[in-house]
Amino acid sequence: MTQTYENYIGGEWTGSESGETQDVTNPADESDIVSTVPVSSTAETDEAVAAAVDATDEWAGMPGPERGAILRETGEILKSQKDELAETLTREEGKPLGEAEGEVQRAIDIFYYYAEKARDFGGTVKQPSGGRAGLQTKKEPMGVAALITPWNYPIAIPAWKIAPALAVGNTVVIKPAMQAPTVGAKIIEALDEAGIPDGAINLVCGPGSEVGERLTTHDDVDVVSFTGSASVGEHVYDQATNNGKRAQAEMGGKNPTVVMPSADVDKAADIVGAGAFGGTGQACTATSRAIVHEDVYDEFLDAVVDYAESLEIGNGLERAGMGPHVSEDELAGSLEYIDIAQDEGATLETGGEELTGGEYDAGNFISPAVFSDVEPDMRIAQEEVFGPVLAVIPVSDFDEGVEVANDIDYGLSASVVTEKIEEENEFIERSESGVVKVNEKTTGLELHVPFGGLKRSSTNTYREQGDAGLEFFSYIKTVYRNS
Template sequence: MRASASYIDGQWLEPDAGTTFEVRNPADTTDLVATCRQADADDADRAVAAAAAVTDDWAGMSGADRGAILRRTSQELGARKDELTDLLSREEGKTLAEAEGEVQRAVDIFAYYAEKALDVGGTVKSAGGPDATLSTRREPLGVAGLITPWNYPIAIPAWKIAPALAAGNTVVFKPALQAPLVGGAIVECLDDAGVPDGVVNYVLGSGSEVGDAIVTHEDVDAISFTGSAAVGTQVYEAATADQKRAQCEMGGKNPTIVTDSADIETAVDIVGSGAFGVTGQACTACSRAIVTTDQYDEFLDGIVEYAEGLRIGDGRAGADMGPHVSESELEGTLRYVDVGRTEGATLATGGGVPDDEAHADGHFVEPTVFADVDPGMRIAQEEVFGPVLSVIEVDDFDEAIAVANDVEYGLSASVLTNDLDQAHRFVDEIEAGVAKVNEKTTGLALHVPFGGYKRSSTDTYREQGDAALDFYTSTKTVYLNY
């Protein structure tokens, strides 16, 4: 597989040169997916130099021609959909259904920005006098450094790479090392689609070395990062120290409010899917169910039954919920289970590691529900990034909104209600970048902006849709007198 080595200036590096690292199946760690060549800071410097050398050529290409390359990339990804679905599940742990949906998202994103490449233009305004025009034009920034996480290893790279290229920027892309290969397949498809040498560069290295080299490089003009709040804050400070344009999308502590008017069966399905889908390893996952007193007991019984009914196992073998991506992620979730117990929450179900032979070689944890959770507890305040749901009882809708907002994060939030007044109040009052009514906190449309408030985001620019093109371009205002 070409993606097991970095791609710089149109060339794939030799996979057996230098330091290597292994990618293993988190559902069965005896399964070696690939041995990859690990890049270093020198490789990052060469990648940036290659990207910087062709910025004018790529920016000077017509939007139609750039779009044609993105369209062919979408077609290449689509032709490899089954292969990439299996690879994503094998290296990251998602179920096949989850992996297939994510691969299709990447296909669709490249198709979308293939057309949007034609729209990167400007506006015409009324001039202040006769014999004059007044207009704006959008121009690419230059070199975009893109740093992506392991939890959506093809969708997130797609929604950074595609708009950056559509807008006329060149790219240096660093994926997370836990699951890099399916993101690298995007670069393979771009290569096969005829992207010119140097326009896209893929560097397989650590965040501390390669990531830092990209973020601080003087020839990088923009940084787009997705990951934890702690790392994102460091990235933003380093990137903006020399006035790079930067956007960082980070963590979440996402609530779903279950009101008195909500149908409990529907609420259980929506919260369960949002909490335990993709093993809770999503920045938009539902980690707090905030339930009014009249609904609390019935909802708790239902969500416990939902969690206990999920089949845990290899996502490629029909499981409902796969493993954590790594042992360290599993250990992090188990630490929060211990924290919840210590704080006095009631462990209603789960919280353990399956101890049978079928799960012995994977990073599995049971879907976990805590009851009697106080809003101030750590499990109700801190991002767990695993299948752990805190169920919080509140007296009424007003208290539910207050509890939902009383965290450092503000990424995604939802309310389940049949009361139109509550629905509108929720949209008005919730402190989150994504507000959903009668829908789970996870799941995003590709053509609308995405981003968070508070510690979930730097709140500078949004991703996806036209908002992504705003980030990757600068506006020039043109006064023309004749």
């Protein structure tokens, strides 16, 4: 069933000025049109920002518990629609239905979490000196927040930006990715049904070159939050900060898992395989490098190849082990890196082929790829692929493993698989990444703790999620009272 969505501006659903629309198709079956959305420009963007400005006083002036009640009701509405939302997510993004269900639940939990945070969001009271009657801090919303979100987690990432921005009293304009905007639009529907004031939340569908560019430079936008590729994120951050805005950009990753001889090798292969091939490798935290001690290298390689070959590739609605790439362009990018890796001398142990025939002809399918004989300076070991492609790199000891893990332009997520507590502790201390895990896959995040990276993975200004999300969308006012 095809759904039709318009922009949501000032409490009204409205099309683009040009009337142009775009079909969103199922990457597992491109004849399946999931939704039709408007292709908007700067005109609609300006209208959305103006609506957000007009709603600022009403939304910021609403008591925190009342804002929290609207966020909680939004979570309840999303909960009642969980099965439908998960199916829509799978149809437009491609990930297996089980993964989609988990992502939808995460969005629900995020709204519940920030609903409670809105209740006690405030400041601190300090003991004054002299004859002052009081000394305190007061937290205030930044104003109008522009949110630019990606397609790979099309309900979770919008939720973890929208909820904290609204919780502290900002009004919002969000631009979802055009490859998968439908479940993001359903968040807006839920907020509308929950009774959010007109203009407090606004949705504009359109290309980043117009809508995103306008949001990052608009005089009435106060804060910009972006998730996407490093090249685009760096541009967004520079534009936003050059125009005097607070900004954050969470970007790419080239995430390692270091496997030591003390590890259970089969367990390590399961951890790496799940991190590398879950979501078709289309995650900024996906495991793209397995850095393995030479004593267990061959055993690990056999085990992770078995893992890759055991995955059933197919339509996510049928709960396949791995779904398709989100688009033909993304598939082409992975296939290009398969060729680059072989040209550089890496050995393709399994996978890396575009799948054709039968149901595969209708979608963007690839078999999960595992490479051996990978040198740390090869492009396959240095550049983000954003697909189910794993480079397995041998090292002679723990120190070399840590050095190879860190010798990269990115620093988002990293893990170590070991049974030695001293290696766990040292890896935690020495890892140059914003997220460090022990005996876990590099993917998967808790919503109540900060998330963000180092190096080119992040602008490293403010973190997302947890209390850090609230801090980004607010500023501190210090109040002196004299008697």
